[in-house]
Amino acid sequence: MSYISKPKVSHPKSKINSIGLKRRDYEGVVSTLCAGCGHDSITAALIQAVFEMGIEPHRLAKISGIGCSSKTPAYFVSESHGFNSVHGRMPSVATGANAANRDLTYIGVSGDGDSLSIGMGQFTHVIRRNLNMTYIIENNGVYGLTKGQYSASADVGSRKKKGPANMQKPIDPVSMGIALGSTYVARGFSGDKDQLVPLIKGAIAHKGFGLLDIISPCVTFNDNPESTKSYSHVRKSQNEVVDTDFVPPAEEILTQYKEGEAMPVSLHDGSKIVFRKVDKNYDPTSRAAAYSYLRESQAKHEIITGLLYIDKETDDMHETIDSSSQPLSEVPYNELNPGKTELAKIMKRFR
């Protein structure tokens, strides 16, 4: 139903962002996903985040693979550039796009089916490259578009609407992200927008790979009480270990935090992420601690959410390869071509 256009009229008093655009300017075409789909809530959070950050729509690249989640780039920021690629291959497209133009904002949207099966190789290697991008996994434990088969993130014993329970062990993108050295790892829940918006903003502002695993119930195939990816189960099991605020570059931190509980972390663009540790034992800057906490909570069948790990030190791909600060696609041809005289010199080596 994406051919139905939305009215572009907005309330005269609606908020205007730093570049003079309204929230409505960041919307996309009408979603064709099922009513109540978690993915639509994530889309709404994405719109909120990029609107509030004042990102120029045409400087935003939205890249996806194949699946329900991968359809969503059509549903936000119509005036940006979308690239709906092939199954599991969004990371490679994002890598090439970023290699050619390091100045755009890259948001990759994937799902558990797209990233954790065919896309596993690309998912792990884009983490290794520490590509400067936001990588969202809209995680619902099932394949929606092919009508409800279990995906690789389905928990043991979890039962979808129809058929037997899943008995294979799940792949957890957050554990993988931390194990592989992703430099920003967060988990959110599509039903908790207040938590989600700052997590998305932080991932966009973070210079490096920002992984967001977002539990996003599939209302059609996997939202029954026996499913561990259902609204009811996530609400019951969610344990927010770190509450995160995102503070844009120009703003000061106004909220008062109790000493020892709040931890502001500056990002490269001058913005700040402020962690408020709900659990005093949690340290989101220690990879080892984050990993062991994660394993313990998994054993307790808890779903921990929040910004779980951040590393600001590791170089991103462009720093590693020492590429020019000017986007490669914009370097003039005369600076790329060694010319006639040099070719004549080169020929001498081959005599």
Place this chain on the structure above:
Amino acid sequence: MKTQKISKRSKRINDFVIKIATVNGTGSASANGLLLKALFRMGIPVVGKNYFPSNIQGLPTWYEIRVTGDGHNSASNEIDIVIAMNAQTYKKDLMSVQPGGYLIYDSTWPRSKLLDRTDISVIGIPFSKLCIENFEGIRSRILMKNIAYVGALAAFIKIDISIIKSLLNETFAKKKHLATSNLEAIMLGHDYVKENLTHPLPLTVKKLNKTKNHVIIDGNTAAGLGCVYAGATVGAWYPLTPSTSVMDSYQAFCSQYRKNKDGKNNFCIIQAEDELAAIGMVLGATWNGARAFTPTSGPGISLMSEFIGFAYYSELPAVLFNIQRTGPSTGMPTRTQQCDLLLCAYASHGDTKHPMLFPANPEDCFHMTLAAFDLADELQTPVFLMSDLDVGMNDWMCKDLEWDNNYKPKRGKVLSADQLEKIEKFYRYYDSDGDGIPYRSLPGVHPKGSFFTRGSGHNKYGGYTEDGHEYQEVVDRLKVKWNTARKMMPKPKIKYSKKNDIAIIAFGSSHGAAQEAIINLKKNGIDVNYCQIKAFPFQNSIEKFINKHKRVYVVEQNRDAQMRSLIMLDLELDADKLLSILHYNGNPIYANVISDELMKSEIKF
């Protein structure tokens, strides 16, 4: 002075073939390169062919040098001199010498009496003994043994030692001691022949002036250099024999020529996790406006096929180098074939077809790389440079690569910010010019340029569709684009005379052998016309050429006559007059294959 039995045969100058049998990983590659270059510097045209195993150390390897004063451009199967340095393959090497030829072997150890031939001259030189006496250490003795034969051969066929000396000094300019020790080994071999054996052989070389303004280069080096000159900034790849050296070359030239004033790199090379990712990276980069490429071989194309179809349908440029090797499956990774024509022409599911270019030598690899980037940008589609292991990895003598400073990359229909500002609304897939090629915008350039790139059904404006009519409009327009492409492809090279009613068609690495075959055939009283195909889709002139003949022999290096099939499919021609000459054992094709097969076939008519 010892004398050896030298067969009484007529003297030949600058026209014979030397084959050197060694063990890989023992330094023979540099010795063979030295020999080839020395002959080249004497002004004599040469052809070098390397037959190497899919292995790093310990397996048999052969190098053939054809000394060809007439300047032929292909291998020959008539071996005159064999240098047998590998005991493992001695019997086979002995058998490969043509009657009246010479076999030189390491006589340090005795050779079985059973292994003998009376129709050739067998010459023993104690290479190992000489090196054991003069060098310390096992590794150095092995390496030096393999350089010593250069000296022996120099004495036998009269290669100018001063040229060898200057080559050594250039190669080891920074490691003088290596130049000294290598020369010492060469002189051991050289002096042994001078002091103990009848020399020179009746086969000798003599200075000519036929290599001026020429170079000895391999196709992959030339292709990598072509990428630098084309202005490519993103290269993504996964290592795969025999394509790897394309990226090695690009990397080496970039590290010299692509540093900006801050010392930063104006290029980005990404070693991908696999070919599936490599092509995805190329498409991400070209989507964003960079010129990007990936070198690979048949197995890589198989993996990339899904994305190739995506690029065809979403109309993204890409340059793919297919350095073809022997298939199917893993096949013989270090042997050559022209076996991926059908794979690449129609790669991916659904109705897809893709332009291909066929370089016949390294000079073509350089210039066709430029053409491939221009065509990919202008046509907004993946373009394949169909090289092969023979062109890509062997040393070819070809004309100096020359550059025209007036060259400007043809980037095709890409709208600038100013152009976008002026138009009312931008539709990515709208064919406003009627040539089947729509206008592109690049991300980040202008708010009006936004569009959605997808491999799913889309209408002529770029919107998602599941409507049959809207879908068909776009795929029909892609067919219009295909016909535009046909006119833009490099033209075939045709040699035609009304007198002849039979013809040969060849392409790529078969071209050199075909040209020599035509000379052979003329000597046997058969005149043929010739067409060298340079690109797919085929120009109409190829159809006209075929129609003018009674019989056309299509020469190609694969079992199933893929080029012949492609001609029939693309030009909608009947099978009747198209005959095949096929060579597919993995070794480079040589002229006799073509002339013998053609003569055999012509008897029937």
